[in-house]
Amino acid sequence: MRTRSWAFILSSAVLAALTACGTERPVGDLPDAGTMNIGNDAGGSNPGSSLTGVWDIMGSSSGGPLVSVNLTLDHDTIAVVVDQVTFTVTRSGNTWQFQSASGSDRPLVTGQEQPSSFSTGDLALNIGGEWSLSGTNPNLSCNGSFGTNTHSTCTGINIYGAPTFTGNFTGTRMQAESSIFGDLGGQWMFTDTGGASCTVEFRDSRVTYTCTNAGDFTGSFTAIFGNGMFSGSTVNGVEFSGHRR
């Protein structure tokens, strides 16, 4: 249950962050008429605003009631609240801090970023560039870059119960495609030294994710975004939906 909750929370946070700005994209810009006419649906949207705001996210679970997540986004902060536990990511200049409200005052992880020109399109948080992560656990470190060719070398990544990752991690954009997410648009292949293999496609306002041999991240989902909301499902029948207030 904990694992699935984490996967859902992380997916929701990433999806919301990735798509909040994209929710304002006019439907007519999107070529896939079968799925991209969603912008006409969303009543009560907030046209003209940025990705920032408060999101209410719901997800199903295979063994209990719906999971509720509250996500607050602005240009320098991501705050995720689930089960009254808050996890925040804050940026000050090129320094990022990952912190849990239930933990100590010290950040769990601190990241230093040297930004690049990599565009994330409608995503407000500029995450492209060279990265160096270190944590309160002295064994935790991660160095790499995020861009069209992504790579990192990490040891002991374990953030508040999230899956542990150690080793080399690479990601390559195999093919560029039109997307509301700028340079993220296209088909990506991610692998690590543990044998995990993941493909992620950003196309128009749709994100498709498939991972094998990836431990807690094994699985797949598809999500579609439009007018202040997103929704999608996993191959296992788990569904999720997020709405900006």
Add this chain to the structure above:
Amino acid sequence: MKLASTVTSIAAATLLAACSSAPVGPVLAVSNGGRPRPASAGAAVALAMAGIGSEARADLEDGLAVFADRAIAKAHPLIVDLDEEPVDAALRRVLAARLPAITAAMNLAGSPWHADGISVELRDACPAAAVRCLPIFGAAPVDALEKRARILSWAFSSAALVRATSPIDDVVGALSTRAAEPDTTIALVLTSHPIDDVAVRAQAKRVGEIVDGSEGLEARWITALSEERAPALPLVLAEDEILIVPRLGVLARLSDFEREVDAQRGAFTWIFRPQSP
């Protein structure tokens, strides 16, 4: 005295105006929060069983039976199970296929719905304590408060309500057949007609005896499936009315849901089309 009379008149006029604009019949009553009350798994599963159609119920019954048969055989000392698939794989697969229906039913049965600073309750009439009352169907949210209220009660707010113009069993059968397809946007097809699937309950009881005491995620659903409980839709439908509920995962593309329902046009007339929360 004159002032008191004026105030009374204004108050009365305000009250009359408020009453005249208040929605009639079952409403979503919005207030400023309350204590969360998780929906009953039993109530939700009973609603889901009523709303998934006979094909899906038969599929569920088969999945439960296969699991029970294999589990019993596997425990027998003289039987060698040559099937390479884990014994619970079929059960997990068939339950996963029903998860969207259970998810929608959990929301239908979940009134009052609560979130940070807001509570929404399905009521027969607008209570005096409500901050606002909204019609259940057919109205787009006009502000952030209504939007939050409709998101919390999404299974009602985004549902389609139709009136059968052909024999209702035929219409429900056609919609339920669509709802059993893997690419469907439909979670539930509900009517006022009671459903009591004895066969599913019997197989669930067999499985329940096998997984008794298990802490597996699906054990809760198995227990609920094995209980005898009449589905109680918290809304009175007329004999010829059908409530069609979308999957949570398609809320951002409700036009696809409306198209899928509309494919059965000719067999029904629309009462309320789905509205995005």
